[in-house]
Amino acid sequence: MSRSKKTVAKPALWRLVFVASCLFVLFGLLVSRLVILQVVDQDRGARFLQQQGAMRSVRTAEIPAYRGLVTDRRGQPLAVSTPVVSIWANPQQLKDPAQIAGLAMTLGQTPEALSERINLYSDKQFMYLARHQTPDQARSILDLELPGVRGEREYRRFYPAGEVVSQLVGLTNVDGEGIAGIELAFNEWLRGQTGKKRYLKDLHGDAIRNIGVIKQPRSGKALALSIDLRLQYLQHRVLQRAMVETGATAGAAVTLDARTGEILAMTNHPVFNPNSRGGFDYAATRNRVVTDVFEPGSTMKPLTLVAALESGEFTIDSLVDTSPGRIRVGRKVLPDPRNYGEITVSRVIEKSSQVGVTKIAQQLGHESILDVFQRFGLGEPSSIGFPGERSGVLPNRQRWSDIEKVTLAFGYGLTATPLQIAHAYAVFANKGSQVPLTLLKRSDSELVPGRQVISGEIAEQVLKVLNRVTGSEGTAQKARVEGFQVGGKTGTVHKVGEAGYLDDQYVALFVGVAPIEDPRFVTAIVVDQPKGDNYGGGAAAAPIYSAITDGVLRLHNALPAREDDPPQFVGLGGGA
Amino acid sequence: MSLRILPTGLLIAALVSALAVVYSSHVVRGLYSKQQSVEYRQWELQEDYSRLLLEHSTLASPHRVVSIAQDDLAMVSPQLSIHRVVQPQSRRQR
Numbered sequence: 001m002s003r004s005k006k007t008v009a010k011p012a013l014w015r016l017v018f019v020a021s022c023l024f025v026l027f028g029l030l031v032s033r034l035v036i037l038q039v040v041d042q043d044r045g046a047r048f049l050q051q052q053g054a055m056r057s058v059r060t061a062e063i064p065a066y067r068g069l070v071t072d073r074r075g076q077p078l079a080v081s082t083p084v085v086s087i088w089a090n091p092q093q094l095k096d097p098a099q100i101a102g103l104a105m106t107l108g109q110t111p112e113a114l115s116e117r118i119n120l121y122s123d124k125q126f127m128y129l130a131r132h133q134t135p136d137q138a139r140s141i142l143d144l145e146l147p148g149v150r151g152e153r154e155y156r157r158f159y160p161a162g163e164v165v166s167q168l169v170g171l172t173n174v175d176g177e178g179i180a181g182i183e184l185a186f187n188e189w190l191r192g193q194t195g196k197k198r199y200l201k202d203l204h205g206d207a208i209r210n211i212g213v214i215k216q217p218r219s220g221k222a223l224a225l226s227i228d229l230r231l232q233y234l235q236h237r238v239l240q241r242a243m244v245e246t247g248a249t250a251g252a253a254v255t256l257d258a259r260t261g262e263i264l265a266m267t268n269h270p271v272f273n274p275n276s277r278g279g280f281d282y283a284a285t286r287n288r289v290v291t292d293v294f295e296p297g298s299t300m301k302p303l304t305l306v307a308a309l310e311s312g313e314f315t316i317d318s319l320v321d322t323s324p325g326r327i328r329v330g331r332k333v334l335p336d337p338r339n340y341g342e343i344t345v346s347r348v349i350e351k352s353s354q355v356g357v358t359k360i361a362q363q364l365g366h367e368s369i370l371d372v373f374q375r376f377g378l379g380e381p382s383s384i385g386f387p388g389e390r391s392g393v394l395p396n397r398q399r400w401s402d403i404e405k406v407t408l409a410f411g412y413g414l415t416a417t418p419l420q421i422a423h424a425y426a427v428f429a430n431k432g433s434q435v436p437l438t439l440l441k442r443s444d445s446e447l448v449p450g451r452q453v454i455s456g457e458i459a460e461q462v463l464k465v466l467n468r469v470t471g472s473e474g475t476a477q478k479a480r481v482e483g484f485q486v487g488g489k490t491g492t493v494h495k496v497g498e499a500g501y502l503d504d505q506y507v508a509l510f511v512g513v514a515p516i517e518d519p520r521f522v523t524a525i526v527v528d529q530p531k532g533d534n535y536g537g538g539a540a541a542a543p544i545y546s547a548i549t550d551g552v553l554r555l556h557n558a559l560p561a562r563e564d565d566p567p568q569f570v571g572l573g574g575g576a
Numbered sequence: 577m578s579l580r581i582l583p584t585g586l587l588i589a590a591l592v593s594a595l596a597v598v599y600s601s602h603v604v605r606g607l608y609s610k611q612q613s614v615e616y617r618q619w620e621l622q623e624d625y626s627r628l629l630l631e632h633s634t635l636a637s638p639h640r641v642v643s644i645a646q647d648d649l650a651m652v653s654p655q656l657s658i659h660r661v662v663q664p665q666s667r668r669q670r
Contacts, residue, residue, distance in 0.1 A: 066622070077633050082626035083619055135623055153619065158626075160633035210608055233638035483656040560656055 058211065059201050064154050065192025067176055068220030070169055070183075072229040073262075073441045078169050079183065081155040081176070085138030087129040091121045093148025093204075103129070103149065106141050131174060132156045147204070157183075161229060163271040164236045167287035168227065168439075170387075171274055180285060182225065182439065184387045192220040224441040226262035231255065234551040235265045239525075242544045243269045246508075247531030252288040252418050253544065255523045255552060258426035258513075260442050261435035261450075263384070263419075264521070264552070288526070290382075290389040293415040297493035298352045298537070299511050299524075300373070300411030302462050303424065305349055307372045308360050309458050316346040316461050322355040330402045334358055346465045350474040352490065354410065361409030366400055369409050375453050376424040376434070378416050383436040392416035411491065422524035425511045428466065428487075429519035432459040463487055467516045479512055479542035481550045483560030487519075488512025488545060490537030495529065505529050510541035514549045517561065521552050 037045040070079035087107075094100065097115070104114040107130055114129075121127040129149065133141070138151050157172045159165070170181015178187035195217030200209045239253050251269040256262065272284040286292070308314040325339030334354040340347070348356030361369065373379070379394035392415040395408065407413050416424075419437070427434045433450030442448070466487030469476045476490045491509035494501040508527040513519045523545055530540040553560075634640070645651040 076636075077629055080626050080629050080633075082630065083623045158630055160630055160637070164639075210611075230638055237642075483659070559661060560659055 057200050057202075058198060059207075060196050060198050060214065061207075063195035063197055063213070063217040065194050065217040066219040067155055067157065067172070067192055068190040069222040070190070071222065071224050072227045072232070073224060073264075074228065074230075075224070076161070076229045078159065078161050078165055078225065078227075078229070080158050080160060082158055083135060084132040084154055084156040085135055085142075085151040086131040086154050087133060087138060087141050087149065087151055089118075089127055089129050089146075089150070090125055090148035091118050091127055092125060094118055094146065099144075099146050102144060103141070103146055106144060159274040161232070162275060163273050164233050164267070165227065165229070166272050166274045167268050167285060168225075168266050169274070171285070180387065181287065182223070182386075185385055185439075186223055190220045190223060193218040226257075226260075226264065226439055226441050227266070228264050228555065231552060231555055232265040232267060234555075235548050236267045236271075238544055238547040238551075239267050239269055240271070242527070242540075242547075246527055246534065246540045248508075248527045248529050248540070250288060250528040251544075252292065252526045253523065253548060254289045254418055254422050255521060255548065256422050256426055256437065257520060258429035258522050259435065259520055260447060261426075261437050262442055263437060263439050265548075266419075287386065287388070289418045290384070290386045291417070292526075293390050293392045293417050294507055294526070295412050295414065295493050295496075296416045296421050297411040297491035297507075297509060299421055299489050299491035299509050300414075301349055301352065301357055301409070302428070302466060302489055303372050303376060304357060304361060304364075304369055304409040305345065305462055305465060306454055306458060307364050307368045308345065309461060310372070310454070311364055311368060313363060314345050314360065316344065316465055318345050319343070320345060320348055320356045320359055322348070322353050322359070325355065327355045327358050329358060329406050332403050334406070346468055347473065349465050349489070350468050350471070352475050357410050358406050361406050364409075366405040366408050370394065372454075373408075373414065376427055378414065378420055378424060382419060382423060384419075384439045386439065390417055392420055411493070418524045418526045421509070421511050422522050425513055425522045425524070427453045428459050428462050429513045429522050430459075431456040463513065463516055463519060466513060470512075475536075475538045476510065476512075476542045478538060479510060479545045479549075481514065481546050481553065484514060484549075484553055484558065485516040485561070486512055486514040486546075486549055487516050488542070490542060492536040492538075506535045508535060508537045508540035510537050510545045512545045512549060514553060515558055515561075518558075521549065521556070523548055523552070 037049065039046075067081040069077055069081070071077050094103075097111075100115050100118065101111040104111040107114065117127070130137075130141070132154065142149070142151050155176055157176065159169060161169075168181055170183040170185075171179050172183050173179045176191070178184035178190065183190065193215075196214040198211040198214055199207045200211060202208050235253050235255065239251050242248075243251050248269075253265070253267050254263060255265045257264055266287070266289045268284075268286070268288045270281065270284040272281060305316075309316070319342050321342045322336060322340045323342070326333050326335040328334075336351075336353050336355050340351055340353055340356070343351070343353070343356065345356070345360065347353075348360070373394055379392055381389055381391040395404070395413050397404070404413055423434065423437055430450060432454040433452045435450040436448055438448075464487075466489060467485055468474055468487075469489055470479045470486055471477075476488055479486060479488050479490075488511055491507075491511075493507045493509065494503070495505040495507055496502070497505070506529065508530050509525065511522070511524045514521050514523075525541040525544045525548075527540045527544070534540055
């Protein structure tokens with residue numbers, strides 16, 4: 001007994017030392033490993049571990065930004081972003097057939113179609129179930145609280161004015177980027193900058209804590225167009241009705257304010273509804289006012305008149321002999337409807353006499369006419385920066401045949417857009433000065449000075465002639481507006497087909513300036529392929545001009561003036 | 577003496593700092609939930625705003641105004657013969 005007691009009382013010291021040092025070494029290994037991981041080895045140590053941790057739990061999410069509002073000049077909304085919710089799911093977590101059936105019912109789909117789609121994405125972590133749901137719809141789906149089904153906030157673009165401004169305002173794609181029209185041209189201005197935030201997620205993917213905002217979202221800026229929605233609507237309605245009446249395939253109309261260079265209305269036919277993306281006709285998305293070029297025809301005769309007046313060889317009262325009602329140029333004979341005999345230059349334009357214009361052109365030479373066209377901005381793009389805008393072409397030949405020199409004077413051999421034609425006429429409406437065009441509202445302080453293209457006297461003379469075109473002898477009596485004096489010029493152009501000019505297909509044009517005493521508004525009308533006998537500019541396009549201009553003048557409170565029955569002037573508050 | 581105070585001081589400092597961490601993360605959580613509800617409110621208001629904007633422009637659309645004026649109220653555009661031009665008088669004349 002005593003021997004064993006002795007053994008217990010006296011343990012060997014080396015054993016204690018051995019165990020202690022073993023433990024110490026193990027502890028040291030642990031510490032050194034820690035030091036290696038945390039401090040020494042960055043690539044496979046601390047940084048690697050942090051990355052791996054973050055990959056499993058930290059996520060960044062986009063914070064959607066509000067796209068700027070597009071309004072007309074009076075603040076009426078034309079394009080509005082509204083909050084919507086896109087529903088997405090993680091297909092890995094969506095397996096239960098009962099849940100899929102319930103989800104399909106809420107989404108308005110058949111369970112078979114939905115499970116087929118889920119199978120399609122079965123190896124993915126993300127799929128959209130329904131994009132751009134209204135917040136109420138989304139709530140009803142999210143309230144099912146299915147695993148892996150979540151909502152994501154987005155914005156969707158709505159166009160309250162619908163088809164009335166569809167081609168002008170354009171479209172955004174499903175991700176909110178402009179793809180056409182103003183939406184594309186001013187995308188940088190309108191678009192917001194999406195923000196970014198970082199958050200921690202749990203095993204199921206739900207956000208449990210925000211770490212912080214990396215980038216603040218910035219809302220897009222609002223844009224006020226020069227368009228007046230009231231006028232736009234009026235123009236749209238008149239144009240659509242006229243399209244039905246004339247049976248035309250397409251049409252375009254544009255109204256400008258010649259003093260400020262603002263485009264007040266711009267409409268096209270056919271139209272599309274920008275709020276429903278289901279299968280619209282792509283031809284209808286084109287803004288024909290700026291994208292379609294054609295030969296302007298007789299609407300260029302007033303510009304030839306400018307060349308004639310500037311040469312000093314003609315006044316509007318000079319006489320031109322147009323008998324016998326036809327003239328031979330080269331191998332071609334240009335006829336008038338009948339023999340007008342000896343008539344004034346003014347009457348040549350009023351009647352749109354081919355013979356008269358030919359004689360004037362032959363005397364002037366084509367160079368001076370081409371020079372006027374150039375000065376009026378034809379063949380050059382306008383300053384509006386509209387996507388897909390075309391500039392038309394002015395002929396640039398080495399050798400001019402006799403017929404080419406003459407046809408230039410009545411608007412063949414060059415091409416222009418309706419906007420360019422209207423802009424050329426704006427010179428007459430603004431005392432010979434041409435103000436650069438804009439689609440944006442110009443406040444009084446932002447007015448841009450015009451470029452003096454012709455003298456004010458010549459502009460006045462041309463206006464006088466344009467007014468007579470709507471008079472009792474002119475070709476555009478249907479362009480008259482009750483209570484106002486207007487002026488303008490018709491044009492009827494043969495369409496060009498594969499084998500040259502087509503005999504039975506026309507483009508009818510009218511460009512007008514109103515009111516004559518205080519000219520300001522220029523409207524150009526193009527009717528493509530009017531059917532029946534009334535295919536001419538005077539029959540197909542002039543009535544549209546009259547209806548539109550009536551509205552333009554009414555909306556701008558222009559003072560009616562009639563020679564036969566002057567309006568009564570009544571003072572306010574009695575006793576003038 | 578000072579050697580004995582040092583660990584106690586450090587212990588207290590560590591405790592204070594630990595409690596401060598607890599407190600500040602509590603404050604952060606509170607502020608975060610506040611921010612969330614404010615953001616949600618902003619979202620809701622924007623939802624309302626754009627809905628009202630759309631409703632307003634639908635109700636006031638020229639198309640609707642014209643159809644109400646013409647069909648429901650039997651209004652017509654005034655003929656020129658019934659126009660009266662009113663000239664504002666200057667102050668001195670009055």
